Amino acid sequence: MFLLLLGAAAFLQFRQNSQPPFYNESRLLMDTVISIRVWPDDSRPDNSRGAVDLAFAEFAAVERFASFHIADSELARLNKTGVSSLLASVSELLTLSHTYHQQTGGFFDPSFAVLQKAYGFYDGAGRLPDANELAELLAMNCGLEKVLHRQADHWQLASGSLIDLGGIAGGYAIERAKRVLRSSGCRAFLIDDAGDIWFEGRKPDGKPWKIAVRDPRDNGALAYVESTAPLAISTSGDYERFITVDGQKYGHIMNPFTGRPVDYYASVTVVASDAVTADALSTAIFAMPPEQAFAWADQHRLGVLFLSASGSVHLSAAGKAVFSQVRTP
Amino acid sequence: MSYQTPPPVFAGRSEVIIIVMVTLLSFIAWLYQYFQPAAPEASIVRWRVTTFTRTVSSREITRPTEMRLMVKGKLGPAEIEWDDRGRVRIASSTCPCHTCVQMGWSAGASLICVPNGLLLEPLNEEAASVDAVSR
Numbered sequence: 320m321f322l323l324l325l326g327a328a329a330f331l332q333f334r335q336n337s338q339p340p341f342y343n344e345s346r347l348l349m350d351t352v353i354s355i356r357v358w359p360d361d362s363r364p365d366n367s368r369g370a371v372d373l374a375f376a377e378f379a380a381v382e383r384f385a386s387f388h389i390a391d392s393e394l395a396r397l398n399k400t401g402v403s404s405l406l407a408s409v410s411e412l413l414t415l416s417h418t419y420h421q422q423t424g425g426f427f428d429p430s431f432a433v434l435q436k437a438y439g440f441y442d443g444a445g446r447l448p449d450a451n452e453l454a455e456l457l458a459m460n461c462g463l464e465k466v467l468h469r470q471a472d473h474w475q476l477a478s479g480s481l482i483d484l485g486g487i488a489g490g491y492a493i494e495r496a497k498r499v500l501r502s503s504g505c506r507a508f509l510i511d512d513a514g515d516i517w518f519e520g521r522k523p524d525g526k527p528w529k530i531a532v533r534d535p536r537d538n539g540a541l542a543y544v545e546s547t548a549p550l551a552i553s554t555s556g557d558y559e560r561f562i563t564v565d566g567q568k569y570g571h572i573m574n575p576f577t578g579r580p581v582d583y584y585a586s587v588t589v590v591a592s593d594a595v596t597a598d599a600l601s602t603a604i605f606a607m608p609p610e611q612a613f614a615w616a617d618q619h620r621l622g623v624l625f626l627s628a629s630g631s632v633h634l635s636a637a638g639k640a641v642f643s644q645v646r647t648p
Numbered sequence: 649m650s651y652q653t654p655p656p657v658f659a660g661r662s663e664v665i666i667i668v669m670v671t672l673l674s675f676i677a678w679l680y681q682y683f684q685p686a687a688p689e690a691s692i693v694r695w696r697v698t699t700f701t702r703t704v705s706s707r708e709i710t711r712p713t714e715m716r717l718m719v720k721g722k723l724g725p726a727e728i729e730w731d732d733r734g735r736v737r738i739a740s741s742t743c744p745c746h747t748c749v750q751m752g753w754s755a756g757a758s759l760i761c762v763p764n765g766l767l768l769e770p771l772n773e774e775a776a777s778v779d780a781v782s783r
Contacts, residue, residue, distance in 0.1 A: 347700045350762050356779075443745045514783035533783035538756035538770075543778070554782040559751075588782055 342367035348378045349489060350388070351513035357500065358507040358523055370503035374496035374510070381492040384408040387432065387441075387483045398432075398481050403474040412484050412491055413467065413474055419487065419599040420463040423615070427603035428575040430467065432483035433460045438562060438580065440571050445562030447569075453578040461575055489515045490553065490598025497594070510594075517594045519549035532588045532624060534646060541632070542624055542642040544590060553597035555605040556586035572605050581606050582628055590622035590641045609633075693771075695736060697728060700765035708771065712736070721764030728768065736768055757783070 342365075345354040355374050359365040384393040384407070397403035403410065419427040433456050435441060437448040448456075459479060460466060466477040476482065489512045497517055500508050507520030509528070518528045527545045534541035535558040544552055557570025557580070569580040587605040591597040604612045604623060613633060616623040622641035625633040630648045698706040701722050709717065712730035716739070719726050724742025735753040741761045748761035759768040 345698070345704070345767070347762060347765055347767075352758075352760060352767050354780075443747065509779055511780045514781065516780050516782055518779065529778045531778040531781045533757070533781050535757075535783075538754070540778075540781075544782075552782045556783070559783070563750075586783075 342371060344368075344371050344375070346375050346378075348375065349382045349386070349492065349512070351489075353378055353513065354509075354511040355496070355500075356509045356511075357505050358520070360504060360506045366503060367505070370500055370505050373499045373503060377495040377499055378492045378512075380408070381488055381495065385412055385484045385488040385491075387481075387485065394482060394484060397474060397476055401476045401478060403476075405469070405472055405474065409484075410474065412488060413482070414469075415491065415595060415599070416482075416484065416487055417463060417467070417469075419603065423600070423603035423607075425462065425464075425575055426606045427486065427599050428461065428463050428606075429482045429484050429486060430461050430463045430465075430480055431573040431575050431578075432481035433479070434573045434575075434578050435483065435571060436481060438569065440560070440562060443562075445564050445569075447564050448578075457576075457578045461578065486555075486602035487595060487599045489513070490551070490594040490596070493517045493551070493594035493598075515551075515553045515594060515598050517549070517551045518546075521547070532642070533586075534626070535585050536630065540644070540646070541586070541626060542588075542645040544641055545643060546641075549592075551591050551594040551597040552588065553591075553594070553601040554586050554588040555601040556584075557582070557605075558585065572602060574606050583607075583609050583612075585626045585628055585630075587612075587626075588624040588642075590638070695730075696767075696769045696771050698767040698769070700767070719766065721761065721766045723764045726761060726764055726766050738766065738768070741766065 341356050341358045343354065343356045345352050355371045357367040357371055359367050383389065386392040387394060389395060393403060393407045393409040397409065416429050437452060437456060439446045460477065466480040467482065468475045493510050493512055493515060496510055507522055509516065509518040516530055522528065527547045530544045530552055531540040532542045532554060535556055544550065555572060557572065560571040561568045570582065572581055573579065574581050584605055587601050589597045589601040589604065591600065600621065604616060607615060609627065613635065616635035620637045621635060622638040623635040624638050624642050632645060632647055634642060634645065693711055695709045695712060696706055697709060697717065697719060698704060699719050699721055713734060714732045715730050717728045719728065721742060726741035727739040728736060729739040730736050731753065735755050736759065737753045738748040738759055738761055741748050741764045743761050743763040748759060751759060756770050758770065760766065
């Protein structure tokens, strides 16, 4: 009995100590820090470093063609000239944007970049456009289906309009990186694009993946997501990107119908089966008024955690099965 | 010729039972400690400062209070400051917009200066107990 217990303890200790180390690397890409963590597969030679290199190359590629800020990116050329070839790499992202725009009733709208520009988000100036300016922008330059058209062989953007793919490009890059890691033979990995997360595979310790959702009020954990199945998690919030005008903070996500920065929530976290969906829908739902957002999430059986600006917490019906240890006010 | 019972080599039956009981209790206590969930929150005791220049270099600062640290970023020097409550901020940075400086004090959230290639990450027990943080 004694030897049996001693053996069991030694085995558990050995198991704990013999976890193969993961390969972890962070790089500055897409205006943020991206981390990729890969656990080597015992049955194959360790090529973690090479696989992670290839995965980062996908992020770099997406940044090159989808960046709003890089002057010679395909997106910047579309914004400047109003034209982009259907063969361009950015074309798939534009098509996806149209899909999510329609699916969310217009709340996912990369064309609200003109509003962000009017509010001074891009130059950091921070200003409040007057009602006439907003009305004109909404009438002429907002609404993706109104300003961006797919022609026979090219995309056509209305004059004066702007597209910013920041609400979907990160998720899209994660999807591309994930495919590269899979094809490189990585079986367990985690991709963290500044809080937009994808994980899959079985960790060596056999424990489920555990992701904390940050509580912006005190930087603690608002809730956790624990899963052994692959999942994408994305959080949209107004606490990291905002302007301050006359002492008042304004977040960067706009209601595409009113033209004003939304202030319903401190954060919205979406769990989905792919990173593009999680990324695009967290942005779209953040822009929806609460009652509409709650109903929309339930209708689409989406796992969503809402932290309102006043500090109350709401979980969608599907979210109750996904989020655990949810902190209440 | 007299017969003497030899003294017990290891222990009597009752002593063996006590040893087994103590061992069992110790094992149960160890198992409890091994499997119990980590505390949901913890104070920040360490920060990792990473600079992304031509090479990536990191250093860890343990229990920083009222200290300033000068680092060399991609574009030039940056100054990181901790106050007496352990909060941190980027006090200055050689970057065009100074968004990082405007973010102010952080009690536990990461701070970043993308143009100057600077990242400050909390290394608390919370961070160690999860695989990532969605924010």
